[in-house]
Structures are given as C-alpha cells and as structure tokens.
Amino acid sequence: MPKKVMIPTPLRQYAGKSDSIELDGNTVAELLRNLTTKYSDLKNHLYNEEGKLRSFVNIYLNDEDIRYLQREQTPLKDGDIISIVPSIAGGSSVTLARPAELSNDEIKRYSRHLIMPEVGMEGQKKLKAASVLLIGAGGLGSPAAMYLAAAGIGRMGIVDFDVVDFSNLQRQILHSTEAVGQSKLASAQERITQINPNVQVKPYETRLTSQNALELFRDYDIVVDGTDNFATRYLVNDACVLTGKPNVYGSIFRFEGQASIFATQEGPCYRCLYPEPPPPGLVPSCAEGGVLGVLPGIVGTIQATEAVKLILGAGRPLIGRLLLFDALQMKFRELKLRKDPKCPACGTHEIRTLIDYEQFCGVTPAHAAPVQSEGELTVTELKDLMDRKANIFILDVREPHEYQISRLEGSHLIPLGELPQRVNELNSADEIVAHCKMGGRSAKAVDFLRQAGFKKVRNLKGGIDAWAQLVDPKMPRY
Amino acid sequence: MICIDEANLVSIKEHGQKAYPEECCGILLGNSSPEGMRNVTELRPLVNQNQQSRRNRFLIQAEDMVAAEKYAREKGLQILGFYHSHPDVEARPSQFDLEHAWPWYQYIIVSIKQGYPDSLSAWELQEDRTRFKSVEISLSSNAACAAKENEHA
Numbered sequence: 273m274p275k276k277v278m279i280p281t282p283l284r285q286y287a288g289k290s291d292s293i294e295l296d297g298n299t300v301a302e303l304l305r306n307l308t309t310k311y312s313d314l315k316n317h318l319y320n321e322e323g324k325l326r327s328f329v330n331i332y333l334n335d336e337d338i339r340y341l342q343r344e345q346t347p348l349k350d351g352d353i354i355s356i357v358p359s360i361a362g363g364s365s366v367t368l369a370r371p372a373e374l375s376n377d378e379i380k381r382y383s384r385h386l387i388m389p390e391v392g393m394e395g396q397k398k399l400k401a402a403s404v405l406l407i408g409a410g411g412l413g414s415p416a417a418m419y420l421a422a423a424g425i426g427r428m429g430i431v432d433f434d435v436v437d438f439s440n441l442q443r444q445i446l447h448s449t450e451a452v453g454q455s456k457l458a459s460a461q462e463r464i465t466q467i468n469p470n471v472q473v474k475p476y477e478t479r480l481t482s483q484n485a486l487e488l489f490r491d492y493d494i495v496v497d498g499t500d501n502f503a504t505r506y507l508v509n510d511a512c513v514l515t516g517k518p519n520v521y522g523s524i525f526r527f528e529g530q531a532s533i534f535a536t537q538e539g540p541c542y543r544c545l546y547p548e549p550p551p552p553g554l555v556p557s558c559a560e561g562g563v564l565g566v567l568p569g570i571v572g573t574i575q576a577t578e579a580v581k582l583i584l585g586a587g588r589p590l591i592g593r594l595l596l597f598d599a600l601q602m603k604f605r606e607l608k609l610r611k612d613p614k615c616p617a618c619g620t621h622e623i624r625t626l627i628d629y630e631q632f633c634g635v636t637p638a639h640a641a642p643v644q645s646e647g648e649l650t651v652t653e654l655k656d657l658m659d660r661k662a663n664i665f666i667l668d669v670r671e672p673h674e675y676q677i678s679r680l681e682g683s684h685l686i687p688l689g690e691l692p693q694r695v696n697e698l699n700s701a702d703e704i705v706a707h708c709k710m711g712g713r714s715a716k717a718v719d720f721l722r723q724a725g726f727k728k729v730r731n732l733k734g735g736i737d738a739w740a741q742l743v744d745p746k747m748p749r750y
Numbered sequence: 751m752i753c754i755d756e757a758n759l760v761s762i763k764e765h766g767q768k769a770y771p772e773e774c775c776g777i778l779l780g781n782s783s784p785e786g787m788r789n790v791t792e793l794r795p796l797v798n799q800n801q802q803s804r805r806n807r808f809l810i811q812a813e814d815m816v817a818a819e820k821y822a823r824e825k826g827l828q829i830l831g832f833y834h835s836h837p838d839v840e841a842r843p844s845q846f847d848l849e850h851a852w853p854w855y856q857y858i859i860v861s862i863k864q865g866y867p868d869s870l871s872a873w874e875l876q877e878d879r880t881r882f883k884s885v886e887i888s889l890s891s892n893a894a895c896a897a898k899e900n901e902h903a
Contacts, residue, residue, distance in 0.1 A: 280819075281828060282854035316879065317853060328850050330812035337812060357815050361800070362847040362857070363773060363807035364836035486864075490839060514771075515838050516806040537803030621771055621805070625864065 275348050277307055278355040286313035300331055301344040303354060318356070330357040364516060372400035372426060378470060382424050395584045396424060400470075402583040403427035405492035405517075407480055407508055409460040410434070411558070411568030412498030412522045412575060414446040419576040420496075421464045421471045425583075428464065429474040429492055432456045439750065443565035480504055482626035485511035494579050496520045498572065500558055502549045503629040509534055509542035510626055513617045520579050522571040525556075527564050527599040529571035532590050532609065533578055535618060539591035544612040544619070549633040560709065567599055647718060648731050651739045654705060658682075665702040669717045670709060670736075678736055678747050680707065688713045691720060700726050707732035707739075709750075751886045752830075752856050752872050753895035754778075754790040759887075763867035765795050766835030766860045772804035775834040777818050778858065779827045788830045788856055789895065794818055807846070808834045831856035831874075838862070841869045843882045851875040856885050 274294040279287045287293060288311065295310070297303030308315040320326050331338045332355040338346045348354070374382070374396060385391040391399075404425050406413045409432040420428060434456045436447045444456075451459035457475040464473050478484060480499075485507055489495055495517050497508045505523075512519035512535035519534040521542060535541045574597075578590050594607040616622040649657075657664055658681070666683040668675060675685045686694050688708070698704065704726065706714040711734050718731045732738075740747035765774040777794040800809040810832065822829055832855060836844075841861035843851070851857065853875050861868040872885040888895050 282852040285854060328852075332812070332816070335816075355816075357812040357819075358852050358855075359812045359815060360775070360810040360832050360852070360855075361808065361850040362775075362832075362834055362844070363800075363803075364839040364844055364846075486838065537806055624771065 415572035
C-alpha cells in the first residue's frame with residue numbers, strides 16, 4: 273500500500289506540480305529515494321553534494337519530526353503521511369559577491385590549490401569572490417597582504433596613512449629600500465600587483481577612525497588587524513562586532529606574538545579577552561621596545577592562513593583560541609578563550625556605536641590637562657645650555673641597549689623602570705633635563721620626579737630623535 | 751514582481767528596527783498567480799529562533815512553518831516567502847542566505863543601519879541554486895498590481 277508524501281509549495285514545480293504524491297517505501301529513506309528517482313529535479317533541493325538531507329529540510333511522519341523518531345531509518349506503515357517541511361534560515365554575514373569564474377591562466381596559477389580537495393575549483397572561486405580588509409600595511413600587514421594576494425583573494429582593501437621609513441625595512445617586506453619616503457599604500461599596491469595582477473587592491477589613505485570604520489568594514493568579508501596600538505585594536509574589534517565581520521587578530525612584541533580570530537558569531541571578541549586596555553605606557557610599543565624582524569612574518573602568515581581557512585570553510589579556525597608564539601624558545605602555546613556573556617560588545621550589545629578609543633585607552637585625557645610648557649625644553653634650547661656650559665644634569669631614561677646606539681654627551685643613564693629605586697642618585701638642587709627616544713617615557717619620569725619633590729626638572733621635547741634631526745645630523749636615528 | 755501595500759512595508763521596517771541589533775524574521779502570506787506574480791496581503795511576524803547569533807542569523811523552525819501552513823490553508827492563503835533584516839549590512843542576500851534558500855519563495859530583506867531602516871529589496875533563488883535574482887517590489891496601489899488583482903477578482 274502506498275504512502276502519501278506532502279510536497280511544500282516551493283518544490284511542487286519539480287514534482288509534476290502536485291501537492292501530494294503516493295509512493296512506496298518501508299522506511300523514510302527508501303520512500304525519499306523513490307521520490308527523487310521519480311522526480312530527479314527534487315534531489316538538488318533536498319540533498320546536498322554529499323548526499324545528506326539539507327539542514328533546512330525537515331521530514332515529518334504524520335505530525336512528528338523524524339529527528340525525534342529514528343531519523344531516516346524510521347519505518348513506515350500503510351496510510352502514513354510524510355510531509356517535507358522547510359525551515360527557513362538566512363542572515364547577513366558574508367555578503368554574496370558575484371560568483372567568480374576562473375580563466376585558464378588563473379587555473380594554471382592556482383593549480384597547487386586546485387588539486388587539493390579542501391580547496392578545489394569551488395574553494396578557489398570562493399577566494400576569488402572574497403574580500404579582505406587589512407588594517408595597516410606594516411609588519412603584520414606585509415606578509416598577510418602578500419600571501420593573500422598570491423592565494424587569489426579577489427578584492428583587498430588596505431588602510432594606512434604612513435610613509436615608508438628606513439626603520440620599517442627590517443620587517444615590513446612589502447616595502448623596498450627604494451620606497452623609503454613614499455606612501456606605504458603606493459608601495460603596497462605596487463608590490464601586490466607584481467605578485468598577482470588579478471587582485472583588486474583598494475587603498476584607503478586615511479587613519480581608521482570611529483567615523484569611517486563601520487562604512488569601511490561593511491564592504492568586506494573579513495578584517496585582518498595588523499595594528500600596533502591598543503586604541504585601534506579596540507576600534508577594529510568593536511567595528512567588527514557591530515558589522516558582524518570576523519576579526520583576524522595578530523600582535524607582536526620583541527620575540528613574542530599572538531594570533532586569534534575574534535568577533536565571529538560563535539566566538540569571543542577582543543574585549544572578552546581584554547575588557548580594559550592596559551594603563552597607557554605600561555605596555556611599550558614596538559617603536560619603544562623593538563621587535564624581531566622575522567616575527568611579524570610568522571604571525572602575519574598565521575593571520576593570512578586563518579583568513580583563507582575562513583573563506584574556504586576548511587579546518588578548525590582559530591576561534592576561541594589564543595595562539596601564543598615565542599620565537600626565542602621556538603614554542604607555540606594555546607589558550608582557550610570563552611565568549612563573555614557580560615562583554616559589552618559581543619555579549620550584552622551595550623556598545624551600539626563606536627566611541628572615542630584614544631580616550632578609552634587613556635591616550636588623550638578626557639579633560640585635557642593644561643599644557644605645562646614650562647616643564648619642557650626643546651633640543652635647540654638644550655644645545656644652547658650645553659654650549660654655555662650651564663650646570664645641568666642630563667638624565668637619560670632609555671634602556672641600556674638604546675644608550676649603546678646613541679647618547680647625549682655627559683648624560684646619565686637610569687632606565688625609567690629603575691628610577692624609583694635609584695632616585696637617590698639624583699640631587700634635587702640640580703637642573704635636571706630628562707630625555708628618552710621620543711619624549712614619552714621621559715615625560716613619565718618628569719611626572720614621577722615632580723611627585724617625589726623635584727622642582728627643577730624638565731622634559732626634552734622630541735627626545736634624542738629630535739636631537740639627531742635638528743642638532744646633530746651625524747647621530748644615528750633608530 | 752511582488753505586490754505589497756505600504757502598511758505592510760512599514761511593518762517590516764518597524765519589525766527590523768525593533769529587533770535591532772538582532773535580525774527579525776517573518777512570513778509573507780497572500781496569493782500567487784500562475785504567471786509567478788505574488789500579492790502579499792498579510793504578514794506573520796515571528797520570533798527569531800536562532801539560538802547562537804541573532805545578530806547576523808535568523809531561523810524559522812519547522813514547527814512555525816507547520817503552524818503557518820495550517821493558518822494559511824484555513825484563510826485560503828499561501829506562504830509566498832519570508833522577510834528578514836540585515837542589521838548594519840546592505841539589503842543584499844549573503845552567501846549564507848543563498849545556501850539556505852528555497853526555490854520559488856521570495857525573500858524580502860530590509861537593511862537596518864545604526865537602528866534605522868535603510869533600503870529594502872526582494873529576491874528569488876535562481877533554478878540552479880547558484881545565485882539570487884532580484885525581484886521588483888511594487889506597491890499594491892500601482893497599476894500593475896491593481897490590474898492583476900482585477901483579473902483574479
């Protein structure tokens with residue numbers, strides 16, 4: 273005796289326009305096989321490529337979902353009614369680009385991808401249809417951009433406003449010696465096009481801000497964070513959460529690196545890991561603390577790998593895991609990260625618009641303090657004092673290895689971190705001029721000394737770097 | 751073409767606005783002509799059943815569909831398609847929408863930007879499942895829609 277299969281409206285066009293069909297079969301699986309044999313066009317809509325029922329196809333036996341029975345092995349008896357019931361899903365993430373086709377040249381270029389089942393033609397087309405936005409064309413952005421371009425990402429946006437400097441060349445392999453003085457974007461675009469002319473590069477010569485981030489991010493599938501400061505990192509994170517774009521994160525310092533994927537629907541965001549930024553100045557930047565040139569090569573390449581995996585939907589992404597890399601020990605470690613249900617960004621969604629991140633990170637105070645210009649002096653003023661053999665004590669608060677690169681004549685080295693223990697080496701009756709590389713650490717030293725009762729202490733504006741630029745051009749800059 | 755009146759369009763936008771920053775979803779009910787023309791006469795707003803990420807996903811479960819089918823049958827209507835919102839993203843179907851789309855049904859997407867309704871568009875899956883084709887939205891008061899209505903009256 274036949275059983276009755278109820279066909280939902282959208283599938284009737286593939287089932288002879290009828291709303292129900294009588295068929296035989298002892299189990300649900302058998303019945304459905306008979307159905308798709310009779311109406312072969314139905315197959316594509318009910319089953320995926322692997323021959324499994326599509327996730328949004330539900331089969332009801334009378335009024336019960338077969339998932340609560342014996343699934344497709346559920347036995348049938350005469351007079352049973354089987355209904356195909358759609359569940360409807362959708363959502364905004366990963367906007368659909370035009371389906372990409374590959375030219376013969378591209379097939380040749382990507383052949384080592386195409387012969388792997390995890391990529392194949394389908395995956396390579398996904399890469400071509402994908403778009404990635406890189407924040408920063410520096411240490412991390414360089415290898416990420418180059419490998420993503422080589423891998424055949426269709427569209428790549430790069431946000432940077434910097435100019436190539438000699439001190440970038442030790443690690444920022446997008447840029448050549450010739451490019452020093454040029455905009456990083458121009459240099460990056462040229463290099464990427466050399467690697468793969470099929471990539472559409474869109475340069476954004478601007479600082480990423482709370483005003484432009486959402487609009488920029490909306491146009492891309494994935495954001496790769498290659499920034500070097502906390503304010504931008506929080507900005508990238510929050511904008512990713514608000515626009516629903518995965519944030520492929522990387523950071524480097526000296527010999528150590530970190531990588532993870534934040535702001536995916538199922539995983540934690542950067543704020544779940546670090547709810548609050550560190551106090552300003554506590555964590556030195558690469559410009560202050562240095563970085564091994566090869567390190568961004570490793571971390572940026574991990575970011576590129578994760579971006580490619582996300583696009584392909586292959587493997588296990590670095591979601592909910594923080595990868596820690598130590599180049600000195602040559603060791604990788606992994607920390608488990610959890611989504612914080614109280615996270616104001618991705619948990620409670622308390623953060624609905626972008627804020628002032630410089631203020632959030634304490635870079636600019638909420639209420640601007642009066643400028644204490646009498647507490648500062650310029651390098652030319654210092655040169656004057658030195659020429660006049662004035663009685664001044666020059667306090668260098670940099671690290672010993674910096675002192676080895678360059679120093680001011682007659683200066684005394686007390687690294688900022690040692691200052692509290694060694695403050696007794698200073699005489700409060702002396703005219704003290706504190707300096708560091710750029711003026712940031714010495715400003716903290718001046719604050720500290722004032723609080724310790726020193727009255728005649730001033731900060732050298734622009735640090736030894738300004739000295740090398742304006743007073744002594746023979747002095748090396750680093 | 752999909753015909754829908756102003757009041758229902760406003761309701762879709764308001765539903766999207768209310769659900770922001772999450773996605774809203776609902777069912778479009780009405781009649782269809784053999785030529786493929788759809789006339790939406792009623793909306794059935796639903797609770798987004800996605801449990802993981804309502805911010806960029808929506809889900810209408812089979813139980814809701816069964817109930818809606820029953821309701822539609824009783825009122826002599828059909829399920830014509832669905833609407834959902836894209837918070838802070840364009841009103842264009844995503845890859846995820848494509849992978850989960852059904853043929854024949856029409857999908858209205860409304861984009862909600864920073865809490866306010868932005869653009870609205872309608873889509874239908876192409877036969878071969880490779881892409882969506884855009885569907886024209888026409889106000890029920892327009893000549894084309896009104897003409898169809900009379901024909902069926």
